[in-house]
Amino acid sequence: MSTARGAIGTEVALEMHRWMVLSRVLEERLLALYRQGRIRGRLLTGRGQEAIPAGAALAVRLEDVMCLLHRDMAAHLARGTTPETVLLHYFGKATGPSRGRDGDIHFAEWSRNNFPMVSHLPDSFPIAVGIAMASQLREEGVVVVAFCGEGATSTGAWHESVNFAAVFQVPTVFVIENNQYAYSTPAERQYRARALVDRGPGYGIPAVGVDGNDALAVHGVVAEAVERARLGGGPTLVEALTMRMDGHAVHDDAAYVPPGLLAEWRGRDPIDRLAADLRGRGVTEMRLQADWLAAREEVEAAVARAESAPDPTGDDVADGVFA
Amino acid sequence: MVTQVTAEVTYLEAVRAALEDELTDDPRVVLIGEDVGVLGGAFRATAGLLERFGERRVIDTPLAETAIVGAAIGMAVRGMRPIAELQFADFISCAYDQLVTMAAKTHYRFGIAVPMVVRGPSGGGLGAGPFHSQNPEGVFAHIPGLKVVCPGTVQDAYDLLRASVADPNPVLFFEHKALYRSLRAPLVRGRRRCEFGRARVARPGRSLTLVTYGGMLPRCLVAGDRLAREGHDIEVIDLRSLVPLDMETVVTSVRRTGRAVIVHEDTISSGIGAEVAARLCADAFFDLDAPVMRVAAPDAPVPCARPLEEAYVPSAERIEAAVSRCLAM
Numbered sequence: 001m002s003t004a005r006g007a008i009g010t011e012v013a014l015e016m017h018r019w020m021v022l023s024r025v026l027e028e029r030l031l032a033l034y035r036q037g038r039i040r041g042r043l044l045t046g047r048g049q050e051a052i053p054a055g056a057a058l059a060v061r062l063e064d065v066m067c068l069l070h071r072d073m074a075a076h077l078a079r080g081t082t083p084e085t086v087l088l089h090y091f092g093k094a095t096g097p098s099r100g101r102d103g104d105i106h107f108a109e110w111s112r113n114n115f116p117m118v119s120h121l122p123d124s125f126p127i128a129v130g131i132a133m134a135s136q137l138r139e140e141g142v143v144v145v146a147f148c149g150e151g152a153t154s155t156g157a158w159h160e161s162v163n164f165a166a167v168f169q170v171p172t173v174f175v176i177e178n179n180q181y182a183y184s185t186p187a188e189r190q191y192r193a194r195a196l197v198d199r200g201p202g203y204g205i206p207a208v209g210v211d212g213n214d215a216l217a218v219h220g221v222v223a224e225a226v227e228r229a230r231l232g233g234g235p236t237l238v239e240a241l242t243m244r245m246d247g248h249a250v251h252d253d254a255a256y257v258p259p260g261l262l263a264e265w266r267g268r269d270p271i272d273r274l275a276a277d278l279r280g281r282g283v284t285e286m287r288l289q290a291d292w293l294a295a296r297e298e299v300e301a302a303v304a305r306a307e308s309a310p311d312p313t314g315d316d317v318a319d320g321v322f323a
Numbered sequence: 324m325v326t327q328v329t330a331e332v333t334y335l336e337a338v339r340a341a342l343e344d345e346l347t348d349d350p351r352v353v354l355i356g357e358d359v360g361v362l363g364g365a366f367r368a369t370a371g372l373l374e375r376f377g378e379r380r381v382i383d384t385p386l387a388e389t390a391i392v393g394a395a396i397g398m399a400v401r402g403m404r405p406i407a408e409l410q411f412a413d414f415i416s417c418a419y420d421q422l423v424t425m426a427a428k429t430h431y432r433f434g435i436a437v438p439m440v441v442r443g444p445s446g447g448g449l450g451a452g453p454f455h456s457q458n459p460e461g462v463f464a465h466i467p468g469l470k471v472v473c474p475g476t477v478q479d480a481y482d483l484l485r486a487s488v489a490d491p492n493p494v495l496f497f498e499h500k501a502l503y504r505s506l507r508a509p510l511v512r513g514r515r516r517c518e519f520g521r522a523r524v525a526r527p528g529r530s531l532t533l534v535t536y537g538g539m540l541p542r543c544l545v546a547g548d549r550l551a552r553e554g555h556d557i558e559v560i561d562l563r564s565l566v567p568l569d570m571e572t573v574v575t576s577v578r579r580t581g582r583a584v585i586v587h588e589d590t591i592s593s594g595i596g597a598e599v600a601a602r603l604c605a606d607a608f609f610d611l612d613a614p615v616m617r618v619a620a621p622d623a624p625v626p627c628a629r630p631l632e633e634a635y636v637p638s639a640e641r642i643e644a645a646v647s648r649c650l651a652m
Binding site for chain 2: 097098101102106108110115116118120123125126127128129130131132133134135137138156157160161163164167318320321322323
């Protein structure tokens with residue numbers, strides 16, 4: 001199927017571990033802040049899905065573009081966004097990346113070639129295609145990796161984008177994070193196909209399924225797709241199967257998910273799994289624990305700094321509508 | 324390129340000339356849309372451009388307005404200057420989400436500029452029915468973050484299109500298909516020379532101000548000439564763009580004439596005429612000698628049969644009748 005998991009170096013695997021742990025710690029801290037009423041709006045987390053953004057982010061170059069979503073915190077972190085920047089955004093601060101104009105996980109640092117998401121999914125897909133067209137027309141060698149959930153595959157925008165990318169053979173990788181639920185709607189209400197990879201032949205493009213809780217496997221599959229795209233081989237569809245371990249957002253108790261299903265997936269936690277792999281490679285427990293300690297320290301310091309940053313005043317509420 | 328004055332050209336030829344000159348002068352510009360390349364566009368606005376500039380600059384696409392407009396946004400955020408064609412402006416409804424959710428809000432949210440133009444033929448009068456005749460400008464003028472341009476002259480079809488490409492924002496450029504081959508004038512062609520967002524006094528006058536744009540401009544000028552024979556001195560203001568809306572020029576005129584009639588082909592309720600009227604009431608109330616009046620399409624889809632469409636699209640006669648009522652008050 002793809003690059004052997006074992007071929008991925010321990011250093012890269014350790015880096016994935018670091019970002020997945022930081023993502024988990026940061027989101028746990030955000031959850032506490034949300035429950036304390038210190039951040040507004042909603043909170044959506046990627047708990048249990050960190051392997052996909054971490055595995056994919058380390059499979060692309062920094063000059064490549066990623067269109068990230070609400071469960072992809074690990075990719076933001078892996079590409080250089082700091083917990084403090086994330087927190088400035090969640091706190092709605094004037095010095096945050098959107099100066100309080102957008103909130104929660106509607107967020108990305110474009111300076112790091114991450115395109116900010118909107119709620120209308122997969123609205124970044126057509127834009128990903130355009131970014132990739134620009135890359136192709138100007139021979140930039142830039143590949144665009146765009147994420148969506150299985151729910152967004154039911155839309156017309158999804159079809160138009162994947163078809164467009166296939167027709168023009170633009171350098172794109174479409175990663176479906178199939179976490180089995182779109183809010184309360186289970187996958188069998190989204191599509192009739194056996195698996196979403198089955199759609200690949202219909203678009204005339206390669207499609208690969210991967211265990212979305214296996215960071216090394218995701219990395220291998222995405223790296224191969226990115227390489228193909230960079231060499232002019234056009235788009236690839238990747239379906240990473242995982243499970244949404246929290247509700248759609250924190251306010252959702254997800255009572256509609258069968259408890260047995262969650263229990264089953266709890267045993268497949270992607271961080272535990274990667275840690276086991278690393279131990280198998282001779283990495284010490286102390287080294288793995290160091291990632292958790294460092295993450296907690298970094299996030300605590302970031303909370304203190306970000307929360308004391310200035311709020312927007314409201315004087316400039318209509319500024320920046322136009323460039 | 325060097326400025327040159329051409330022989331008489333049509334409004335459509337002026338659009339094509341602007342596209343050609345943008346492709347020549349700015350390597351960031353690409354055209355993207357359905358049938359824009361090999362066919363040269365359903366109305367021939369892009370005729371010959373594929374042959375001249377090649378398929379990297381003039382891009383025929385699948386039938387997919389969401390992807391066309393979304394792809395243009397993607398190119399724009401990476402520093403290109405895409406011009407997306409909608410075969411008919413009516414099909415903008417298929418791309419509404421990309422325009423309103425992405426193009427309009429991305430700069431406000433994250434400071435990411437989206438320099439792109441979406442252009443297409445709007446308007447009725449040709450028997451094309453409810454899905455090839457609409458005037459969607461009012462809908463989009465309501466969306467913060469989008470600029471909306473409606474040229475009503477040959478020169479503006481050229482100048483405003485070039486200014487739209489130069490603008491660092493998403494611009495919706497609604498051409499009027501009834502003007503494509505009916506309007507002719509010599510064209511000054513060359514550098515980008517238009518000041519964007521300024522209305523124009525198309526016909527100076529003292530007794531009443533007609534405020535209009537796009538396809539209604541020629542009809543307002545006809546009405547103005549006819550009314551002149553009856554001794555009425557009508558000023559006609561061409562808004563040229565609805566966003567930005569140059570109210571300064573309108574208010575200055577109405578303070579002088581004391582009367583205003585707003586004319587547009589878009590449907591009447593919640594149209595741009597309502598906005599102009601509201602602002603006149605706020606800013607020129609004590610200079611008004613009569614209520615601000617509107618002439619516009621009725622609140623109905625654009626009908627197909629000739630008698631229905633003639634009753635629908637405001638005619639010079641309807642404009643004259645409204646002006647006469649306003650003058651009599």
